Amino acid sequence: MTVFADLDIHPLLLKSLDQMGFEEPTPIQKDVLPIAKTGKDVIGQAQTGTGKTAAFGIPLIEKMEQETRLPQGIVLAPTRELAIQVAEELNKIGRYSSVRALPIYGGQEIGRQIRALKNRPQIIVATPGRLQDHMRRGTIKLSDINTVVLDEADEMLSMGFVEEIEEILESVPDNRQTLLFSATMPPRLQSILNKYMNDPAQVKVKAKEMTVANIDQRYVEVHERQKFDTLCRLIDIHSPELAIVFGRTKRRVDELADALFQRGYEVEGIHGDLPQNKRDKVIQKFKSKRIEILVATDVAARGLDVSGVSHVFNFDLPQDPESYVHRIGRTGRAGKHGVAFSFVTPREKEHINVIEKTTKKKMTFEKAPTLKDASEGRQQQAAEQLTEVIENEEFASLTEKAEELLGSYDAVTLVSAALKLASKEPGKEVSINLTSEPPVRIKHGKGPKGGGGYKGKGGYRGGGKPRSNDRRGRPGSSDNRRSRPEGKKKDFAFAAKRRKG
Numbered sequence: 001m002t003v004f005a006d007l008d009i010h011p012l013l014l015k016s017l018d019q020m021g022f023e024e025p026t027p028i029q030k031d032v033l034p035i036a037k038t039g040k041d042v043i044g045q046a047q048t049g050t051g052k053t054a055a056f057g058i059p060l061i062e063k064m065e066q067e068t069r070l071p072q073g074i075v076l077a078p079t080r081e082l083a084i085q086v087a088e089e090l091n092k093i094g095r096y097s098s099v100r101a102l103p104i105y106g107g108q109e110i111g112r113q114i115r116a117l118k119n120r121p122q123i124i125v126a127t128p129g130r131l132q133d134h135m136r137r138g139t140i141k142l143s144d145i146n147t148v149v150l151d152e153a154d155e156m157l158s159m160g161f162v163e164e165i166e167e168i169l170e171s172v173p174d175n176r177q178t179l180l181f182s183a184t185m186p187p188r189l190q191s192i193l194n195k196y197m198n199d200p201a202q203v204k205v206k207a208k209e210m211t212v213a214n215i216d217q218r219y220v221e222v223h224e225r226q227k228f229d230t231l232c233r234l235i236d237i238h239s240p241e242l243a244i245v246f247g248r249t250k251r252r253v254d255e256l257a258d259a260l261f262q263r264g265y266e267v268e269g270i271h272g273d274l275p276q277n278k279r280d281k282v283i284q285k286f287k288s289k290r291i292e293i294l295v296a297t298d299v300a301a302r303g304l305d306v307s308g309v310s311h312v313f314n315f316d317l318p319q320d321p322e323s324y325v326h327r328i329g330r331t332g333r334a335g336k337h338g339v340a341f342s343f344v345t346p347r348e349k350e351h352i353n354v355i356e357k358t359t360k361k362k363m364t365f366e367k368a369p370t371l372k373d374a375s376e377g378r379q380q381q382a383a384e385q386l387t388e389v390i391e392n393e394e395f396a397s398l399t400e401k402a403e404e405l406l407g408s409y410d411a412v413t414l415v416s417a418a419l420k421l422a423s424k425e426p427g428k429e430v431s432i433n434l435t436s437e438p439p440v441r442i443k444h445g446k447g448p449k450g451g452g453g454y455k456g457k458g459g460y461r462g463g464g465k466p467r468s469n470d471r472r473g474r475p476g477s478s479d480n481r482r483s484r485p486e487g488k489k490k491d492f493a494f495a496a497k498r499r500k501g
């Protein structure tokens, strides 16, 4: 067994890793650390939740000189939430070494960031757009940067951050080290990525499947209009500790979060149209388990590490197999078990094969639960809760009352009543109307016309506009815009459009 101490890591970092509960390095950490230390560029690919952050974080922190007053390391991340999270993890790893990482992202007041920069962090963790903004204002100097990390590199390119990334890389010294990480590296992006690097070492953790084995992957065939009831039933049956439900568009997320709230679940939605302070609050609430369900667009698909996420639901299928890998990867992290359900409408059935071909892993078919299944599920859970109380709690103070009740009712009646109390009966049946989303589409050739059949090759990229059975929005109206898949996905070559970072 390799331990961190075998990897020639600074004692102050060993101390923080130990405090973080890291006992042994994960495979990607074991493989990347020695190479990264030599100063070589690295392309690192490993499954979701397997510790890529520390794989680049440890060598990055070790390389920082505490005396230097200018930033020496940059980490770029595709979303604001991820920038915050990566900075937090780096600060944990660097806790005793006084290396500091600062997150810099769009949507946060720039003056506040400028003030924070005065504390002279050695590492800036940024979304590309906002870093570019600071470069132009002269509030971040890149002359001393010796290392650049692109976390979720493929996503940043397909989101259209090409220009920003190129400008940033052109502004840092040529002799810097570049580290690039993701769980997915579509071949079509690889050549572009290589352009940014100098004879990189490819570190790919050998795994038969692209997804980790500890995620139980299932799919449920369901008509669009039955999706919502199916979701509620599955949640009732499985009673997730925390769940993320992915919807395709911002409107979908808003409607779904509202609908779940009306049915009595503790839920919030997150997508790119929310103000940043709201986004931060929602993530905080979810991380601290004050809500049990997070409904999200793909803005939450990459990199987010929330412990306790036991279930992921693809309410709508993702746009491409890579998104699938990342979405379900929000569960089953750091060796824990997770379950991922994907809803597939009859017209989308073929897409399951495409995903399976990419992940090299079969999903299990599961029948949509009936009302009766849901009710049995709730009863089963209530019984389990009751058993747990019996086994773990002290209730001497209640026996007198219990005997009094037993004088009036028989035992079966009393236990049934206790079960009813413990079981989460569905809230008032409020009628729920979700605007229907068109099925995900496979892009063929040049235009939307060729759609329809599945041609097998090249995976599927929904891209483009949804078909306009979207009655709420005329083309070009803001409503219509809200019904587009969030943040994606143009072919990167055409995706020079500037996005907010």
Ligand SMILES: Nc1ncnc2c1ncn2[C@@H]1O[C@H](COP(=O)(O)OP(=O)(O)OP(=O)(O)O)[C@@H](O)[C@H]1O
Pocket (backbone or CB within 6 Å): 021, 022, 023, 024, 025, 026, 029, 046, 047, 048, 049, 050, 051, 052, 053, 054, 182, 183, 302, 303, 304, 305, 329, 330, 333, 334
């Ligand atoms: N060596 C280790 N031992 C125990 N836990 C670890 C170790 N390395 C990382 N972790 C924990 O595992 C979790 C997942 O790590 P991380 O977020 O870096 O995964 P990732 O590979 O970047 O996943 P994704 O592809 O989803 O971004 C985190 O909570 C992290 O703190």
Ligand SMILES: [Mg+2]
Pocket (backbone or CB within 6 Å): 052, 053, 151, 303
């Ligand atoms: Mg990550």
